[in-house]
Amino acid sequence: MKKQSLMIAGIAAILCLTACDIKDPQQKSSQIKSDQIKSNVVPEGFKKIITVAKKGDEIVIPFTKYQLDNGLTVILHPDNSDPLVHVDVTYHVGSGREEPGKSGFAHFFEHMMFQGSENVADEQHFGLITESGGTLNGSTNTDRTNYYETVPSNQLERMLWLESDRMGFFLDAVTKEKFENQRETVKNERGQNYDNRPYGLLRERVGEALFPEGHPYSWSTIGYIEDLNRADLNDLKKFFLRWYGPNNATLTIGGDMDETQTLAWVKKYFGGIPRGPEVIQPEYTAVTLKQDRYISMEDNVSLPLVYMSFPTVHANHPDEAPLDVLMSILGSGKTSLLYKNLVKNGKSVQASANHGCGELSCQFTLLALPTPGNSLSELETIIRASLDEFESKGGATDDDIERVKAGIVSGMVYGLESVSGKVSQLAAYQTYRNNPNAIGEDVARYENVSQDDVMRVYKKYIKDKYAVIMSIVPNGQGDKIAKPDTWKRYDRAIPDSTEDDSLVLRPGTSDFDRSVVPVSGKNPSVRAPDIYKLTTKTGIKILGTVNDEVPTTTIRLRVPAGQTRESIDKLGLASLTAAMLSEATKKSSAEDLSNHLQKLGSSVDFSTDNKFTTINIRTLTKNLDETLAVAIEQLTQPKFDEADFKRLQKQQIEGLKTAKKNAATTATEVFNKLVFGSDNSFAYADNGIISTLEKLSLKDVIEFYSANYGPSNADVIVVSNLAENEISKSLKTLDVWQGKSSPMPAINPFPELQAGTLYFIDKPEAAQSEIRIGKRALKYDSVGEYYRADLMNYNLGGAFNSRINLNLREDKGYTYGARSFFYGNDFYGFYRAQAGVRADTTADSIVQFRNEISAFGAQGLTVKELEFVKSAIGQRDARNYETPRQKLSFLSEIMTYNLDKGFVDKQNEILEKVSIEELSGLAAKHLKLDEMITVVVGDKATIMESLQPMFKNIVELDEEGKPL
Incomplete structure (x- = not known):
């Protein structure tokens, strides 16, 4: 519901908005009313409401809207540009439908609805979708809750089975154990994202003061802990019965589908779910204040x-x-x-x-x-x-x-660049x-x-x-504070609970065996994007692909001027230099450049990482040349004004101070310095450290720019609806770019790890602890041991339903999420397991991490896990090349590591042939706890005593990673 700058985020904000004025759609030139549609195309049980088709260059998402007899609204958007489908079920219920004393119920149900239903076992929802190569999630705001998944198109029937089972066959599967587990997960989420996050309680406190007591916007979507603690299983069931009927839901499906077959499946799986209570629209009442x-x-x-x-x-x-x-x-x-x-x-x-x-x-x-x-x-x-x-x-x-x-x-x-984006827009407009x-x-x-x-x-x-x-x-x-408080938080009045006799169980009916998981269709044919290669007059390599679904162009220009080009005494210089390029040029003020880009509907952003400064350019294709002109002006003619430098230097320093308040950031940064050494610049945060930033001067920035910002070894990645020859013509503007480049500096030797050591950073009164367990590991290799190690880890910590996450989140309720992963590039690599956990579970969380890693290393994968990773990874290519951003990532990998497009085929061949013995062998080789260190950021007074028996060697560090 938060609205960002319209100039940059555009309609993304508008499409998140809601409206309580609900009107019948007006007939327009591109719309066909239901009475104009031949009745023989409407399946039994449905009423066709409207069809919208695109005409000319108008901005429209084609769809057909139906209504099932039980009130379920169904919207279909066919799009066969990629072999995938996106399914969204939006319920018109958010925290705005909650009652005083029962805050957080809508969000709680977002969690509960992933815990299985009558015919879907615990964790099976995540398992089936992940195994299908798909992705899924849910979200709750003040006015709606939605559940969504993007999967290969052959999985559509399974998705409808899953969504219908939790809509109509859910409550009998809810157990006290599931209820208590998810209550702990939600409390962990509140701790991580609200109570223990800097400024995390801002909007909750403002809402209390702005709205009258009892107004549903006066509390946050996640709710109050005391309300969650007071709730019982019966309260949650009544909330479900009140709001989760099909007549208060919209099912939106977009992607590669057969419409007739899809409607038949919708009728089969959703048709036997009875209507819920009638739902009236929320009533707006103006909010006024009598004083500040x-x-x-x-x-x-x-x-x-x-x-x-x-x-x-x-x-x-x-x-x-x-x-x-x-x-x-x-x-x-x-x-x-x-x-x-x-x-x-x-x-x-x-x-x-x-x-x-x-x-x-x-x-x-x-x-x-x-x-x-x-x-x-x-x-x-x-x-x-x-x-x-x-x-x-x-x-x-x-x-x-x-x-x-x-x-x-x-x-x-x-x-319109993704099917999920189009489906989300359709669902939101229908709901509101x-x-x-x-x-x-x-x-x-x-x-x-x-x-x-x-x-x-x-x-x-x-x-x-x-x-x-x-x-x-x-x-x-x-x-x-700005001024003394003139308003005090009140003790909330909790009304007595009332019984609603109309909220009774509504058992669904089926004329088939719901316990049978639908069989997947034939795997869709997936083909990596066609690629073209160009070289500019100055030697810049260009890698591109055509994306003709929308008239947009996205460009990633990478200059080898990243963090590795910094010396240790000038950490943060690359980031500060990149920030300066977003300011004034020799020709234009920063305000004029910003104004020009915004009127074009374009963006030009500078950022840094280990190796590169990257200029990300996004524009409507019709404005490409004008947008490129702005980007080249910023890149080649920076003004380097002293006042801009001082301001950005202060901002970067204050940003680092704020980051130090985040335990997760501290834990990761300290881990990196311990593993790769404090004399390697890439071991630090991209924006440096305070002590070096304070000493930087504008002269340092100018010298860094002069030494590194040349076209030599730079590259460009393009995704556009323009053909190769048209892109080549537009990119000739790069020919004016001149300047020097520097070679990749030598990497200093990595330190010897003090394996088995606990490195502890005190964060007084922290309600959560951040845990990092890991070591150095493999560098990137697209078809070598690195790729295979990633396959090996998938069941341990790479998927939502991995051993680590199921243990710490789903079984124990210790965390909002836990994972492990390998990461590597061309000059370093590491393995790390991590989580933010409730403080009182810190010691046992480390025990659980150790148990899972040790068991996996000693015993390897099961046959079922091997099948799972082969299926999940094997099918996810269907959603790897859909959007310009995804295509950019694919091309970036090829460009960075000098790969040919065929590396994907080689990976698929490896995946198909890899054996349980090979992956188990890699687990035994790489998952050795006696080679790993542990980093914990938490409240020493609360948790140190429980940690001491677990470690022979404990080293206390400050937030910079220096010994105390």
């Missing part, structure tokens, strides 16, 4: 934060679109007022605006984090002055309106508007926003209106 409410909290953060939240309208309200435009003007990107008044002048490391919307309410928010030396009260004053400035300068400009419109249209096109074909409506409502509209909503909802203003300050610094 100042609230505050201390938290384990490095920087204070001030956050202002104004109540506005609800999703799909006529004023939502102009409020979004106002949001962009005030706080989205380098063209915004908050950027100019807070970030550009170095007063804040971050400042932004947002307009998050739900069915019951929207919030217009403004946020800022000060640089050291600036106070929250000063930032609040500047934010309020920025609002006044907007009005005094006449409000929105033509440029502002143009940027928003460009962002919307381009975002819609980008959303009863009209899957609402893309055109969204385009129209934003294109019709005028300058007068923006000023009108500013005066109506923001000017001189009251807000919730929250301060979050570091622990022990309560005197640094």
Whole structure:
């Protein structure tokens, strides 16, 4: 529900929105009403509602909408461009349907629905989909819960069997044991993502203050721990009976399918599920405040934060679109007022605006984090002055309106790049508007926003209106809040539970044996993308493929100017240099460049990793040449302004301070330094360390750029709807690029691992501990032992239903997720098992990790596990080449390691022939605990005593990994 900058994220934000005004779809030129469709094409039990087809260049997702007799809405979107299907079941229930004292139920059910049903065994849901080469998940927000999977097209019937069984045959399979296990998992999730994350409680506290007590938006989607603790199995069952009927659900299927067969399967599996209670739409009630409410909290953060939240309208309200435009003007990107008044002048490391919307309410928010030396009260004053400035300068400009419109249209096109994206859009529009074909409506409502509209909503909802203003300050610094609190958290009133006699079990019926897992169809034929190779006049290698499904172009330009080019005394220099390239050039200001890109609906982003600085370019193909011109200008003509350098240096330092508050980040970084040595730059975080960053100068940046930012050894990867010759013509603009490059530096010898040692970093009062267990391992090899080792680990820690995750998450409830993996590139590799676990389970979690790794190393795989990995890995290629991003990853692997396209065929041949003896032998070879170290970040006072008997050698380190 969080709305990002429309200029960058485009429609991705809009499509997450909800609306409580539900209307019948209007007939348009591309729509055919159900009475115009021949009745003989509608299967028995269905009513065809509408068909939408694409005409010309309009932005539309073709579909047909049906309704099953039991009220289930069914939307089909055929798309045979890739041999896969995406299935989404969206229930119109989120935390906004919950009652006071019963928060978190919708999210709890998201977890419970993966725990098996009458005919689906525990873990079988994950097992079948993973074994099919698919991926799956679920999500909950204030207004809906959805479950989705992307699988090879031959698995569609199985997916419908799985989804229907948990819709209609679920409750009798729910046990007290499953209930308690998932309650612990949800509590771990809350600990990891809310209670123990810096600023994690921000929106929960603001919601309490903004909405009246008892309003369902006054609590977070995950709910309160005390409500979860108080809930019993009967409470959850009643919630399911109330909201999870087919008449409150939308089944959306997109991809490579036979529509007639698909409808027959839908009728077979869903037709016998009875309707649930009737569901009325949520009722919007305006939220008002009689005065500003100042609230505050201390938290384990490095920087204070001030956050202002104004109540506005609800999703799909006529004023939502102009409020979004106002949001962009005030706080989205380098063209915004908050950027100019807070970030550009170095007063804040971050400042932004947002307009998050739900069915019951929207919030217009403004946020800022000060640089050291600036106070929250000063930032609040500047934010309020920025609002006044907007009005005094006449409000929105033509440029502002143009940027928003460009962002919307381009975002819609980008959303068509995957079948999952199209299905998600159809499902959301149906759920919130009863009209899957609402893309055109969204385009129209934003294109019709005028300058007068923006000023009108500013005066109506923001000017001189009251807000919730929250301060979050570091622990022990309560005197640094913006203003003293004027509102106190209340003790929640928990109403007595009431019985609803209408909520009775609704047993489904079937005329077939549901216990039989449907047989998969014939495996689809999967072919890696065709590839072309080019070389520019200056020797830059280009690797590309044509993706003609959408008129977009994505380019990845890689320069060998990554972290390995840094010296240890200048860590963070590569990252800082890349950041400087996003600022002003010798010809243009950063604001002008940003404005130009946003009006094109394009993005140009610079980032660094171990070896490369990467320029990621994304654009509508019609704007390719203009976008490339901006990217080349940034790459070849940086201004390197001292003020920009100082500001970015401060931001990077503050970012590192914030990262230190994250136990997971600390654990991983310390592990890397222990394994690869503190004298190798790549062992550190990409953005360096504070002590070296503080000493860097603009001269260092200029020298690094001069030494490394040349075309020699650079490469380009392209995915576009343009043909090879057209791409070649556009990329001639690279011929102007000149400069030097440096050779790959020598890698320093790795340290001898003190195997068996526990390295401990104290994080006082941490409710969770981060565990890392591992060692150095294999470098990358596409068809060698590295590839085979990855196959070996898949059942141990690579899949959701791996031994490690099933043990620690599903069986024990210790963690939100646990895994193990091999990672390697061309100059180093490692094996690592890891998890964030509840603090009181730290010692036993390490025991469980050890037991699983040892047993796997000693005994190897089972026959069933060998079959599983062969099936799962063998079929997942069907979803490996769908989107431009996936194609870029495939081409990047080929480019980085000088592979030929046939390496995929060789991998498949290895997979088909690999034996249980070979993989078990690799397990015995690589999974030796006596070669591994253990890193734990946690509360010493709570857990050290339980760890001491397990380790002969314990070394305590600080957050930098230095011995205490």
